[in-house]
Amino acid sequence: MKIGIPRAFLYYKYRYLWETFFHELGCEIVLSPETNRQIVKDGINYAMDESCLSSKIYLGHVHYLIDKCDYILVPRIANFGLGEVVCTKFQAAYDVIANTFRDQNIKILNYNIDHRKKQTEFKAFMKMGKELNKRKFEIIRAYFMAKQAEKTYFQLELKKQQELLKRDSELKVLIVSHAYNIYDKFVGEPIVKYLEKLDCIIIIGEISPKQEAKQEAKEMSPTLPWTYNKELLGAIKLYQKQVDGIVLMSSFPCGPDSLVNEMIIRKVKGKPILNLVLDEQEGNAGMETRLESFVDIIKLKKDVVNEKQKES
């Protein structure tokens, strides 16, 4: 049994969970390649014009997997309870894919998370296992193995990041960006690489103690509805004192980010903030200039602070 997983969107949030789960069930995983120009092109071709770049890329990945596997995994997530919603793109993902590729014989393996309708992650994975004709016991076992793996990897990532945060001599830049943007080869990687070339240490907002981050976010912005944005907003609060600058990185025209970034710029004081909006246009020259001048600014600021400390 071959399960196709589009390497885009929620993959970057749940990869350990998914990969372990299917691996434990004895399924073969077909992962679409890193985002490349062709995938972006296909995605743009299938997507509605005004969809965000990330969702266009997602369609490109799904398209790549058609005919290469038995099922394509397309989760649908509506909410994790009252006041814990996700962007409607994830809520509509299943139906958008089913309608877009209706005439191409696409077979979707789908799970649905909707806590307000009592559809939890556990229930969702049980249903998915059943669809694959696995026995109940097997599915439960695979799910808990997957959860364990997910937890272990998260802790490992967190630990690595804590080490990076301790390095005081170098410039540290916090990148606040959804997992599917910062880890994407086409969207986020060029930015990360370029900042590293400018000798910056990258702190990733997506890597944080999630519960703690969400609690912080609630205090900063009580009505913020999107769970994934809460995690990022809270991460700013948790890391802001230890970094020299903050880069907000969104894909055009991300709905939640369009509001939340504005709130961040208005509420987070004391650290320089750069707001980057990435679209499908080629050419990073403009981006590079902006990153360079941003790094110049934070360097200058850091030097000034260091001078002051030496004097006193």
Added chain:
Amino acid sequence: MKNKKKVSFPHLGNYWVAIEFLVKNALDADYIIPPPITKKTLELGSMHSPEFVCSPFKYNLGNYIEALEEGANTLMQTGGLCRLGYYGELHEQILKDLGYDFIFINLAKVSYRKPYTFFSDFKKVNPRLSISKLTNYMALMIRMVKIIDKVEGFIRENVGFEVVSGSFDKLQKEFLEALRKVKTKKEMNDVYQNYYKQFKIIKTKKPKKPLRVGIIGEYYTIMEPFSNHYIEKELAKKGMVITRTMNISNSLFLRKDKDIKTRIKGYLQYDIGATGTDTVSEALRLAKDGYDGLIHVKSFGCMPEADAMSVLQNISNDYKIPILYLSFDTQTSETGIKTRLEAFYDMIEMRKEKR
């Protein structure tokens, strides 16, 4: 009364009449009707909004600023299922950063599990408000909304065929003015019955089988005529029946969840968020009813409606019904919209003749 609050709420079609009714009667406060939306309103709103936020946010912000300048000191915002759910908090932040002093009642903060929070918000405006008074006037306000919607629905289906041009428009203005004066349920019902009769006797000349067009799409842009460049009026000029089910009463008070669930089968497995599902359901209803065409309306970048479009394209193919997709932002050109409507009209008319 020295401390009488001056409340305001952003424009949405003609619903300000119902909101004014609630504010005046239940909250014992003055209502500041935001100045009618103009290009300036939109410019003001855009100037202080994040760049790629959906345009309703910008319109609302423009309304707030203009209302504050008119003396409003208490502003309200609702919650919602898409970006709308976060509008209020950011509006408040932006307006405070601009230096305005006001009370902000953000209904997105209301927890529906604890209806009391709803009440205590309104109590900030009128400390002597009682629960029974609020529920009583809320019920009346809902009734008024339904009346406004019912009348508008009738107008939409008939205004295209009026013999004396402008007669519906004129009577609607009178009707709304009369509605503004009512204080009790009885008065409200009288105004409704009286005017509905008058609307019915306006002379129209309807062909036996007129062209029928349905308008579907996103909440704000479909209901606020300024934001959609008055497309309903433009279409009426061509002499056709216009159906638009999306309004406040149908989406909030009369939504038939079961019907929608059955109707969308085969096209949607889940609720796709905000108005997306309603759009799909309504498109299917009108397509099956043999409408000549559909117009899909949304603000630029609206997430749930862009998702609905991928389904609409399949419906359009399956039922052979033409759909015109219109997306509005702050830069949309008036002539561009007119030309596209014109071409769409010519196309559906030709199709009708062929059949």
